[in-house]
Amino acid sequence: MRAVVVRTFGGPEVVEVVDAELPEPGARQVRIRVAAASLNPVDAGVRSGVFGGAGKTIGLGWDVAGTVDAVGVASAWSVGDEVVALDYGMAKPLGTHAEYVVVDTDAVALAPASVDAVHAATLPLNALTAVGALDLLALSPGQSLLVTGGAGAVGGFAVELAARRGLKVAALVREEDEEFVRSLGGTRFAGGAETFDGVLDAAVLGPRALALVRDGGVYTGVIPQAWPGSERGVRTDAVEVGADGARLAELVRAVDAGELTLRVADTFSLADASTAHARLAEGGLRGRLVLVP
Structure with a gap:
């Protein structure tokens, strides 16, 4: 599968799209086929080395909206569920800016029914x-x-x-x-x-x-x-945010009730992740940039 990573720290030019092994879910985990994943300032911080991890290959992306594709033992989810999740972590080998991502089952919530995956991906973090x-x-x-x-x-x-x-x-x-x-x-x-x-x-x-x-x-x-x-x-x-599927589910309900406004500034293909980082660096956005595999 394709995944967005950095192998050295710097500006948008260090962002790479590489071939990576398809991750397999373990116990109490699910694999999500990514439909959309937003780009956040924390990704720029990871990319530039603010959070460390020198010498490692680091996957980018924290937010995800997509479809459960595989489940591990004792997962509360089923293949085919449309979900959103937060994949917390500063220096992880794979993030949500990929075609598939594995997350803990308790980081997941059903996706909002009232919006598309691109907008839903802006919610979790x-x-x-x-x-x-x-x-x-x-x-x-x-x-x-x-x-x-x-x-x-x-x-x-x-x-x-x-x-x-x-x-x-x-x-x-x-x-x-x-x-x-x-x-x-x-x-x-x-x-x-x-x-x-x-x-x-x-x-x-x-x-x-x-x-x-x-x-x-x-x-x-x-x-x-x-x-x-x-x-x-x-x-x-x-505040130090963490993955919390139950709390995320409350926020999803607020979206479906019309109580939270989701905003997308622009979308980019996964292949154009470096360009998306450059746009983020320009500032002046109202809403999130979203990567679509």
């Missing part, structure tokens, strides 16, 4: 990150939340999920994105000296975002071990 960050913030209905990067992939999900929790959601976005974020449930936009009960720093602004938290409030970032230190009694931490 970003939505699980958003809901995990909101859980860490632990704000109560009626409290105020600022989401930096509220028009981005994680930020957009966070705005929608926070509004459903009864929070007063503000966003830090470009002026041209205000109408879109308002459609997600954002009620106002940050400016001036206003502070908030909590800040979800999806744009990774660090100290700048921390300054927007009221004394005694809470800050949550999206990069593990990379959040600013506490000050003014503000609790600071960051």
Whole structure:
């Protein structure tokens, strides 16, 4: 099968499409025939060596939508099931940017019935990150939340999920994105000296975002071990996403209920993975790039 890997670190030019052995599922695992797999900033980080793994062949891709193709012993899934999953891992030999991927059975959820596989592939990593960050913030209905990067992939999900929790959601976005974020449930936009009960720093602004938290409030970032230190009694931490099929199933139900908006910026063939990485590096995307085998 074809798979996207890096064997040395660098820019988009180091991304390769290689022939790899078809992986076989073990106990409590499934093999998914990939229909679509989104490209995330973490893939660029892996590609450039941020997470280590020098000297190894590293497979790229965390998100997947596709069809169960084979099952191991004690799997809860059946061949033919249409699913989505998160394949967590920084330096794994194969990722979801491939024709087939093997994942643990408890990382899998039935795919949304209301969208195609390309859109479904944008859900797992970003939505699980958003809901995990909101859980860490632990704000109560009626409290105020600022989401930096509220028009981005994680930020957009966070705005929608926070509004459903009864929070007063503000966003830090470009002026041209205000109408879109308002459609997600954002009620106002940050400016001036206003502070908030909590800040979800999806744009990774660090100290700048921390300054927007009221004394005694809470800050949550999206990069593990990379959040600013506490000050003014503000609790600071960051979400570390993990594969969670049960939680993913809840998010799928929200998609089918029209409560979460999935956005695709563009699609690329697997053979054009390097070009997709170059487009990601250009920035300015609203929605995810998706690879289609």
